[in-house]
Amino acid sequence: MTDHPALPRVLARLDADAEAATARLFDFLRIESISTDPAYKAPCKAAAEWLAAELRGIGFDAAVRETPGHPMVVGHTPGGSGPHLLFYGHYDVQPVDPLNLWTAPPFEPVIAEGPGGPEIRARGAADDKGQLMTFVEACRAWKAETGGLPANVSFLFEGEEESGSPSLIPFLEANREELKAELALVCDTGMWNAETPAISTMLRGMVGETIIVKAADRDLHSGMYGGPAANPIRVLSKILASLHDETGRVTLPGFYDGVEETPPDILAQWEALGFRHEEFLGAVGLSEPAGERGYSALEQIWARPTLEFNGIEGGYTGAGFKTVLPAEAFVKISCRLVGKQDPEAIRAALRARFEEMLPPDCTVEFEGKAGGSPGIVMPVDDPRFAAAREALSAEWPREAIFGGCGGSIPIVGHFQDILGMNSLLIGFGLDDDRIHSPNEKYSLTSFRKGARSWARVLGALGG
């Protein structure tokens, strides 16, 4: 394959424009677009408007499109030629608590020197504002140098990715013809390591629930009622403790239906990657894989399902002590899914476990999280995947890999189901980006070489 003749000029322009690109990203990062908290509705709207204005500034058509939740941004390249590609990203970010662990305010981006070089620190730096801007900057450079893009690109940015995407499916269904393309490009994943880019071809799905156990109709004094009164924290603990056996396996009936063992040849490829759990876990203060016994840490992340407790609360949690028997306690549970696991069957099994183990006088309520999604596997024999891999390999010190991804990107399943297209998942996040955590960062190298990578991939996929 030969490179597009304009590519060297496009890459040179990206280099020349790098400072301005960082400033643009900083503007975007300052917008407090936390989608899960209704208090941040206005900043979410502002982030959408900012993105639409950016695309129009480059010379594309773009508009903010309302939904019952946070709006979408949809853009097109007028007069586009070549294969039709739909680029997807999300402008919303995770909440920032615990705020006291941030070394700088989460919405005041800074460049700081990190262990791996300069890094952009802010909520959303990596997930997903910095990532999606690598693609926008690549398009800007192509447009500026050649007057157009090498492919017919459309854009879809959503603002509810971190809060279950309740508006996504209706929007895709209502705009099927407008959004349908030959291939989706998604920038919300990571590199294998700082030198090795990756195309993610396996994604875990997800299903989540908030579950509330209630007993007495008020908080009780543990001196007066302690003994005969049911305690929701105790009930919750017993049920949660029942959900994993001593080997780390989930005990819900049917949980592993549709989960296949990873084929030996794939396992062999993964072993050749030289992944060391000591390093991966050591970076966050851990040492031993705590998941299903008998599987490597990499397999636990890429190819095995999980059931995790994301939050729990009940009773008095302030300073000091209060000898209360709480009226209720709740837990937030999410399962990462692989293979053909059915999210709704697993939700039903989880609910059934709570119903079955509930003692007298207790009730349980379920607040299902919208958007349960199954796991995904992409067709790695598609020649466009090979072309993208080659383009990435030209930019980075090491050859790009096809890998798994422990996270969930439900959009990929919806693109398959609703728009009938596969997704090329390329991203430049690193394991130490602290996404969803305090002090989230995005390597400046990821941002700059990411934009150059997309410029190359656009050239390689273009007509």
Add this chain to the structure above:
Amino acid sequence: MTDHPALPRVLARLDADAEAATARLFDFLRIESISTDPAYKAPCKAAAEWLAAELRGIGFDAAVRETPGHPMVVGHTPGGSGPHLLFYGHYDVQPVDPLNLWTAPPFEPVIAEGPGGPEIRARGAADDKGQLMTFVEACRAWKAETGGLPANVSFLFEGEEESGSPSLIPFLEANREELKAELALVCDTGMWNAETPAISTMLRGMVGETIIVKAADRDLHSGMYGGPAANPIRVLSKILASLHDETGRVTLPGFYDGVEETPPDILAQWEALGFRHEEFLGAVGLSEPAGERGYSALEQIWARPTLEFNGIEGGYTGAGFKTVLPAEAFVKISCRLVGKQDPEAIRAALRARFEEMLPPDCTVEFEGKAGGSPGIVMPVDDPRFAAAREALSAEWPREAIFGGCGGSIPIVGHFQDILGMNSLLIGFGLDDDRIHSPNEKYSLTSFRKGARSWARVLGALGG
């Protein structure tokens, strides 16, 4: 036994002064003396000063006495004669959360019509401001009518009862000679029911801990780390679930050392009280005793120890969903103790259970609550107990009983150990007072007849 000749006049004065007494209590209730939260240090001090001023206004010596925590108030009746009695109460109150469940602001007392008649609603109305003021009002009436009290009364009010009383033992030890009396009077307990007063002769002790389980050195993304990373909520659930067996018995080794079965004759007396757990539990939306199997609800409260979870928190607990693996989670546990159970041995067994069950990569921290106290049994054959019982029976529709009390009043143990005196525990709280809960109340009848009861008890115990 004949009544003190001045008693009818004293009771009449209490009746005539009832409105003014309520107004005084309201002033006291408006002070936000939450001792467990350091933010309320100033109001705690203000409550102490208010009480000292009240005692001085009656004509007693009284002073606010500083401690390393919240101050004490100590008072004496100058030129007192008759037996020396020490009255104890506490001016601090519990926190008010969840604030949204209060129907009126917790520190703006009101009189409202309740199911049992008019009631004073405010935080501290029953626990313990309303209760202690019944005694102060009785003293005021005696002083006004007779120029003195029928006994030589001293006063001790503390401001840390709801936060483990860290300053109490040093204060008692440092002021042993000043505070030592023949008998302590404590007003922090309840009636058997609205018609039947009670002298509490058995009290449960308490030991408590806040326990924090930690794993990774930061919150992690459950997509990236879910599987191999240890989850503190899961670890905590497993350990908490291990603490009770399926019969409700606590599984800590040695937990029941020093717990004796209630003698059949005492059990027979309790059965004669006509306690119905259907009513007691039904009043708070429950129906079945959830404690140790094989014991009645009344025995579970009065004579059996408990281990309860008072609070739990970890991970994301806000609106929406956040797929985080938290770095830590904590639980607040308290045990109610009876008989000769050793608080420190139980604390050690609890800590050992956490240490033993802790998986690799996790650590545990203990924040012991000060003031572990054993259970207490009073000598009911003491003639002063009989005299007090007779005085109470004269005031109320039904004869006073000797009963148990599920709560812990550590001061009673300290009075025994440090000052060598027993305590006469008389209080006018009712089961539906919602102490420690939103909408705490104190029956106006409890307040008025409580003051009359103390006037009678003072006369009966006086020389």
